[in-house]
Amino acid sequence: MTIHTADAVNTADAPKSAAGTSVSPPPARRRGRHRVQGQWWVPWAFLMPALLLFLVFRYIPMVQAIGMSVENVRPYLGNEFVGLKNYETILSDPAFRDATVNTLVLAFGQTLGCLVLGFLLALLLEGQTRKLSFIRSAAFLPVVVPMAVIAELWRIMYHPTDNGFLNSIIGIVGLAPSEYINSPDSAMWSIMLMGIWRGGPYDMMIILAGLAGIDRGLYEAATVDGANRWQRILHVTLPGLRPVFSILFILAAIRGFRVFTEVYLMTNGGPNGATEVVMTLLYKLGLEQQKLGVGSAGAVLLFLATLVLTLAVQLMLRRKKDA
Amino acid sequence: MTAGTDTALGLTESRTIVGIGVKVLLYAVVVALFAGPLLALLSGAFSEVTDPTELSIIPNRPTLENFSVAFDFGVLGYLMNSFFVVGFGLLLQVIVSVLAGYALARKKFRFSALALVAILATMMLPDEILALPLSILLADIPFLHINLMGTLAGMIVPIGAWAFSILVMTEFMKDVPLELEEAARIDGASELRVFAQIIVPLCKPAIGVIGVFGFTMIWDQYLLPLLVSTSSDTYTLPLALRTLRIEPEVTPGVVMAASLLALAPSVIVFLLFQRSFARGLTSGALKG
Numbered sequence: 060m061t062i063h064t065a066d067a068v069n070t071a072d073a074p075k076s077a078a079g080t081s082v083s084p085p086p087a088r089r090r091g092r093h094r095v096q097g098q099w100w101v102p103w104a105f106l107m108p109a110l111l112l113f114l115v116f117r118y119i120p121m122v123q124a125i126g127m128s129v130e131n132v133r134p135y136l137g138n139e140f141v142g143l144k145n146y147e148t149i150l151s152d153p154a155f156r157d158a159t160v161n162t163l164v165l166a167f168g169q170t171l172g173c174l175v176l177g178f179l180l181a182l183l184l185e186g187q188t189r190k191l192s193f194i195r196s197a198a199f200l201p202v203v204v205p206m207a208v209i210a211e212l213w214r215i216m217y218h219p220t221d222n223g224f225l226n227s228i229i230g231i232v233g234l235a236p237s238e239y240i241n242s243p244d245s246a247m248w249s250i251m252l253m254g255i256w257r258g259g260p261y262d263m264m265i266i267l268a269g270l271a272g273i274d275r276g277l278y279e280a281a282t283v284d285g286a287n288r289w290q291r292i293l294h295v296t297l298p299g300l301r302p303v304f305s306i307l308f309i310l311a312a313i314r315g316f317r318v319f320t321e322v323y324l325m326t327n328g329g330p331n332g333a334t335e336v337v338m339t340l341l342y343k344l345g346l347e348q349q350k351l352g353v354g355s356a357g358a359v360l361l362f363l364a365t366l367v368l369t370l371a372v373q374l375m376l377r378r379k380k381d382a
Numbered sequence: 383m384t385a386g387t388d389t390a391l392g393l394t395e396s397r398t399i400v401g402i403g404v405k406v407l408l409y410a411v412v413v414a415l416f417a418g419p420l421l422a423l424l425s426g427a428f429s430e431v432t433d434p435t436e437l438s439i440i441p442n443r444p445t446l447e448n449f450s451v452a453f454d455f456g457v458l459g460y461l462m463n464s465f466f467v468v469g470f471g472l473l474l475q476v477i478v479s480v481l482a483g484y485a486l487a488r489k490k491f492r493f494s495a496l497a498l499v500a501i502l503a504t505m506m507l508p509d510e511i512l513a514l515p516l517s518i519l520l521a522d523i524p525f526l527h528i529n530l531m532g533t534l535a536g537m538i539v540p541i542g543a544w545a546f547s548i549l550v551m552t553e554f555m556k557d558v559p560l561e562l563e564e565a566a567r568i569d570g571a572s573e574l575r576v577f578a579q580i581i582v583p584l585c586k587p588a589i590g591v592i593g594v595f596g597f598t599m600i601w602d603q604y605l606l607p608l609l610v611s612t613s614s615d616t617y618t619l620p621l622a623l624r625t626l627r628i629e630p631e632v633t634p635g636v637v638m639a640a641s642l643l644a645l646a647p648s649v650i651v652f653l654l655f656q657r658s659f660a661r662g663l664t665s666g667a668l669k670g
Contacts, residue, residue, distance in 0.1 A: 099492070101573055105485035106497055108478045112543035115524055116516065117504045123515035183408055185389040194409050196656060198416040203652040203659075205602045207620030208641040211627060212423050215634050218434035224422065227435075260416060261663075268664040270390060278390070288391060296390040317510035320604040324624060338510050345514040346609070354514050362511045369506060 124362075127355035134349075145356035155357060157332060158340040165251055165322075165336060166315025172255035173311055174304065177262025182292070184263070185270050199264060201257045210324035213253045214240070240326050243333035250325055250334055254318075262307050269303035270296070302376075309372045313365050337361055420645075427642040431635035448639035455629065456614070457640045460622040464601065464644070467537045467618055471600045472593060474542035479592055480585065482543075483551025484577055488563065498552075505545045509605060516540065517609045532612035541600055547592040550662060554588035555581060591662040594655040601648045619644040 128145055130138040149155050184195050201209065216224040217239035226236035239249040273296060281291045319338040322328065328335035328343070337357065345354030418439060425441040427448055436442070485491075486498055509516070520530045520540075530536030558581060566576050582589075607618045614625065623644060627637050652659055 098573075102485035102489035102491045102494065105481045105489075105577075109482035109501065109543045109548060110497065112478065112539070113501065113504050116519075116540040116543070117507050117512065119524055120512040120515035120519050121507055123519065124512060127515065180412065182389075182391045183412065185391065194413055196653070197413050200420055200649060200652075201416055203598050203648045204420065204645045205604075205620045205648060207602075207604055207623050208423075208645045211623050211637055211641050212419060214627075215426075215434045215437055215637070216419060216422070218437075220435060222435045224434070224437045256416070256419075264660065264663050268660075273390070275388065278388075278392075292390055313506075313508075317508050319510055323604075338513075342513065346517065351514055351518075358511045358514060362507070365508075365511070366506060 121362075124355045124358050127352050128359045129356075130352050132351035132355075138352075141352070145352045146360070148353050149357045149360070154332065154335065154340060155337075158328075158335045158337045161247065161334060162316060162318065162336040162338075164247065165254070165318060165334075166312055168248075168251045169254040169258060169315055169318075170308060170311040172251065173258035173262045174307060176255055176259030177266050177307070178300075180259060180263040181266035181270055182296075185267060195263075195267070199260045202261045202264075204257075206257070206320045207324060209253065209257055210321050213249075214325060217249060240334075241330060243331045246326055246330060246334045250321060253325070254321060258311065258314075262311070265307055266300060266303055269300045273299040305372060305376055309369060312368055316361060316365050316368075423638050423641060423645075426635055426638035428639075429635060431638065432633045434634050437634065445635075448633070448635040451632065451636045452626070452640045452643070455626055455632065455636075455640075457619065457622065457626070457643060460617050460619040461643055463534060463616060464618040464620070464647075466534055467603075467607070468597060468600045468647075471538045471541050472596045474538065475544055475547055475596045475600075476589060476593060478543050479547035479551045480582060480589065482548045483555050483585075483588075484581055486548070486552040487555035488558075488581065501545050501548055504543075509540070513605055513609060516606075520610060531610060532616060533610070534616055536610040537603070537607050537616075537618070540606060541603065544596065544599070547596055550592050550595075551585070551588055554585055554591075558584050587658070587661075590655060590658040594651055594658045595662045597651050598648045 127138070129140060129142055130145075131141045132138050180198060184191055184198065218224060218226070219236070219238045219241045220226065221230065221236040223236070225239070230236065237245050237249075240246045277295045277299075278291060281295050286294065317338060318336055319342070322334055322336050322339050323342070326334045328339045338361075341354045341357045341361070344350045344357065422437055422439050425439060426437050428444055428446070429436070429438075429441045430443040430445045430447065431437060482501070486494065486501075517531075520536045522528075523530060530539065562580060562584075563576055566580050571579070602620070603618070604620055607616070607621045611617055611621060614622070617625070619640065623637065623640055626632055626640055
């Protein structure tokens with residue numbers, strides 16, 4: 060970005076100096092610019108495609124979701140207003156409550172796991188040499204592989220017999236084979252593990268960018284003061300990364316709330332509802348059972364949860380900044 | 383510089399034999415952990431893997447049979463669908479983002495803050511939550527009354543505008559010096575000309591960033607194609623993997639061959655444009 064801007068300045072200077080000597084005294088020039096800037100519709104014309112697409116595919120569906128959440132949706136018969144009944148239905152549904160708990164467990168576990176893994180990886184792979192950038196790229200690959208592919212690959216690796224791919228690897232260390240996604244006891248953490256494997260390297264890249272922003276002088280000062288490696292990380296690196304961690308936390312938590320593809324492909328909520336998350340449940344309610352009103356009520360609740368989380372973290376951050 | 387103060391761990395500076403040994407070992411573990419499963423996929427795609435237990439990092443009984451079976455199940459058609467969606471989706475996304483970024487970054491106008499908030503707010507309205515109403519809406523697009531269900535267009539138009547791309551574009555365009563634009567206007571360039579001949583050419587690096595990001599994002603799409611597809615004719619390749627797996631004649635090797643085709647484009651794009659990718663990653667996450 061900087062190189063490019065320097066270029067732009069150079070090319071900018073040439074015509075300006077040529078034009079500046081010949082014509083246009085400053086006031087006239089300003090008036091000329093004002094005229095062009097003054098056409099109020101010009102910016103809106105440039106914004107229109109974006110605003111129109113957002114209106115049609117984001118805002119209208121949102122309004123529709125809120126509308127359907129208070130209606131009994133009956134195709135061809137017309138919807139009837141039922142007030143908060145859909146919300147009552149979904150909130151009293153034990154399946155929804157279980158799915159909410161599962162979603163929270165998965166979101167929290169994955170978020171935390173990704174942050175820890177990302178931080179460890181970033182510490183390990185921080186540095187300038189070309190060899191390191193090669194290793195960083197290798198570690199980052201899972202992030203760009205489509206989730207559908209990851210899910211299929213891990214399904215095969217999670218093959219539950221003792222000669223399955225992962226089972227034969229953990230067998231080397233002497234661990235007992237696991238049922239992974241086939242057993243209600245282990246399905247949740249199996250999905251979580253896969254999510255951490257894919258999400259950790261993403262966090263690593265962001266944390267690396269944060270590490271680059273930490274003043275090298277602080278490390279030097281800490282070393283001179285006799286701090287060891289561990290103390291340096293605890294007292295210099297971690298505090299320096301606090302804003303990065305909070306942003307990653309919000310992003311990952313929101314992503315965790317909306318988790319769908321991996322669960323849908325790995326277990327589709329099974330075995331025995333052990334991995335049912337809010338989104339897979341809503342998908343079944345709305346698109347398989349055609350209970351669109353109840354499904355929409357659930358979607359609105361999910362949206363509110365996301366919103367509350369985002370605002371709460373924003374408030375917390377702001378207060379910390381003011382203090 | 384004092385030894386060992388360049389990075390948090392100070393790993394890169396260690397010069398002792400033990401230090402280097404530990405370092406190399408740790409790096410090897412990292413590579414094995416993240417690239418290993420993908421290498422197993424690669425080798426599985428080219429090996430005769432008839433049972434999940436035969437998956438291994440080293441290819442055994444090499445064969446191209448998996449691909450030909452996958453093609454028999456129409457994988458090539460699904461791949462074409464994917465390319466169609468990503469091609470036109472990305473084109474639309476880049477056009478929309480460049481236009482919107484220009485207005486937001488280079489124009490002072492009333493309610494511009496409101497427009498920006500309306501765009502940023504969509505980041506909090508994820509597709510997943512809108513899935514149900516979106517599936518109804520796509521059957522009858524407002525104002526136009528067109529049915530996009532069961533069409534590839536239905537997977538393209540909704541992703542045409544993406545707040546992240548608009549944000550990256552806006553931030554970048556703010557850095558283009560104003561003098562350049564003024565000079566062009568003094569020379570009598572029209573609004574469109576300034577946009578198309580001055581601003582857009584200078585924004586090529588940013589277009590690269592949103593292009594690479596948009597590509598991987600659209601290629602990874604799952605829920606939207608799932609909602610829109612009413613038959614396997616419009617399946618994208620990621621979507622087809624699941625139906626492929628369920629086929630009784632399809633071995634894990636075939637699934638992995640198809641998976642390899644599904645992951646190759648985004649991995650290639652990432653490897654070719656790593657620098658753009660890293661820039662988008664940090665600008666998107668740290669400025670937001």
